[in-house]
Amino acid sequence: xxxxxxxxxxxxxxxxxxxxxxxxxxxxxxxxxxxxxxxxxxxxxxxxxxxxxxxxxxxxxxxxxxxxxxxxxxxxxxxxxxxxxxxxxxxxxxxxxxxxxxxxxxxxxxxxxxxxxxxxxxxxxxxxxxxxxxxxxxxxxxxxxxxxxxxxxxxxxxxxxxxxxxxxxxxxxxxxxxxxxxxxxxxxxxxxxxxxxxxxxxxxxxxxxxxxxxxxxxxxxxxxxxxxxxxxxxxxxxxxxxxxxxxxxxxxxxxxxxxxxxxxx
Numbered sequence: 294x295x296x297x298x299x300x301x302x303x304x305x306x307x308x309x310x311x312x313x314x315x316x317x318x319x320x321x322x323x324x325x326x327x328x329x330x331x332x333x334x335x336x337x338x339x340x341x342x343x344x345x346x347x348x349x350x351x352x353x354x355x356x357x358x359x360x361x362x363x364x365x366x367x368x369x370x371x372x373x374x375x376x377x378x379x380x381x382x383x384x385x386x387x388x389x390x391x392x393x394x395x396x397x398x399x400x401x402x403x404x405x406x407x408x409x410x411x412x413x414x415x416x417x418x419x420x421x422x423x424x425x426x427x428x429x430x431x432x433x434x435x436x437x438x439x440x441x442x443x444x445x446x447x448x449x450x451x452x453x454x455x456x457x458x459x460x461x462x463x464x465x466x467x468x469x470x471x472x473x474x475x476x477x478x479x480x481x482x483x484x485x486x487x488x489x490x491x492x493x494x495x496x497x498x499x500x501x502x503x504x505x506x507x508x509x510x511x512x513x514x515x516x517x518x519x520x521x522x523x524x525x526x527x528x529x530x531x532x533x534x535x536x537x538x539x540x541x542x543x544x545x546x547x548x549x550x551x552x553x554x555x556x557x558x
Contacts (some may be wrong), residue, residue, distance in 0.1 A: 294340075295524070296364045299371060300394035303329070303359040307548070308425045308558070311432035312352040313359070315344075325350075325386060329361070332381040336374070337367045343390045347400035347556050348407060352507065352549035355426060358389075358408075358555035375416040390496060406479065411498040411514045411546065412486070414444055420493045427495055428550030429465040430518055445483075445496070448521040452481045452498070454530045456512055462537040464513050465506035474537075478502040483517070499554075 303464050305366075312458070315327035322350045326344050333342040343364040350356060363374075382388070403519035412427040414420060419429035432443040455478050462474040481500040498514055521524045525543065 294366045296343075296366055296396070297306045297368050297395050298394050298398065299365075299374060300390075300392050300400070301361050301363060301375070301388050302362060302390040303445070304357050304387050305355060305359070306426070307353050307355045308348060309383075309385060310352065312348045312354070313348065313356075325356075325359075326361075328382065328386060329363075329378070332378050333363060333365055333383055336369075336377050337365050339474055339480045340366045340504045342366075345400060347404055348505075348553055350553055351511075351548050353408060353425075354551045354553065356553040359390075359553055360556045360558075361402070361439060362398050362400050364396075365425060366493055368455055379553075401425060403557055404504075404556050406503055406557040408499070408501040408556075409505075409510050410554050411500075411510065411551045412459045412476075412552065413546075414493050414495045414499075415516075416446075416494050419441075423428040423493060423495070425549055426441055426552075427493075428547045444523060445521065448517050449483050450521040451530060452483055454534070455481050460537065461506055461509055461534075462515075463507055463533040463542045464516065466508040466512075468503075468507045471506060476502055476504050476506065508524050508545055510551060511546040511548065512541070512543060514550075516543040518546065519543045540547075 294345045305460050309323060311322040313325045315324050315330060316322050323474045328344060330342055333344065345362045345540060347360040371391040371393060378388045413430040415430055415432040417431055428471050458475060458477045460475050465474060478500060480499065483496060483498050486497045498512055516530060
């Protein structure tokens with residue numbers, strides 16, 4: 294059966310999903326990929342459809358610019374397919390763009406860079422308005438022996454340590470499907486953001502690279518926060534980037550603050 298191929302850009306709020314990747318019917322867990330596949334099958338009268346994404350975002354992680362390839366046994370205009378999918382999908386998933394693509398398009402392997410942002414608030418009390426999309430990293434820990442505040446300047450400086458080509462073995466979860474743990478980070482910085490328009494002190498890490506290992510962004514963010522808490526310092530990070538440690542260097546940052554912003558080809 295002939296298949297027709299489409300490239301789509303997708304935005305989703307990941308709060309209600311166990312990540313991007315379809316876990317199979319036996320898992321009985323909603324995923325973004327599985328949900329889109331189900332909607333496609335309705336459009337295609339329950340024929341087999343294939344959805345392949347550029348990034349396997351974790352449970353609770355959001356996307357503003359996920360890219361996927363849809364392969365379906367139905368010839369339909371991209372605009373009509375986009376409208377049809379959005380009419381069937383819940384409001385926390387939206388197809389932003391849809392266009393024809395070549396059969397050999399591979400959204401993951403052919404990407405040249407991916408950009409993520411990690412949003413976090415440092416207010417003493419977390420905002421219920423931001424719950425789910427912004428992580429809470431209070432400037433001062435409750436019950437902490439020290440009165441020291443989160444050292445934001447040290448965190449900004451620590452960002453620079455990750456830029457360049459490094460072995461990120463110590464900053465990722467093990468994945469047997471990955472041959473090399475060497476990746477190149479082209480950009481990483483931290484800044485305050487007013488984009489949310491609320492009376493909350495929110496900061497953002499922005500990181501871009503040629504590829505990311507499993508949980509890599511969340512471990513990098515976790516390490517930088519540890520620098521801000523003066524639990525580790527810059528030299529500790531340098532050593533971790535030079536040595537393949539089995540023990541995790543730092544706690545993994547919460548998924549809720551992480552957003553896939555865009556993918557370049």
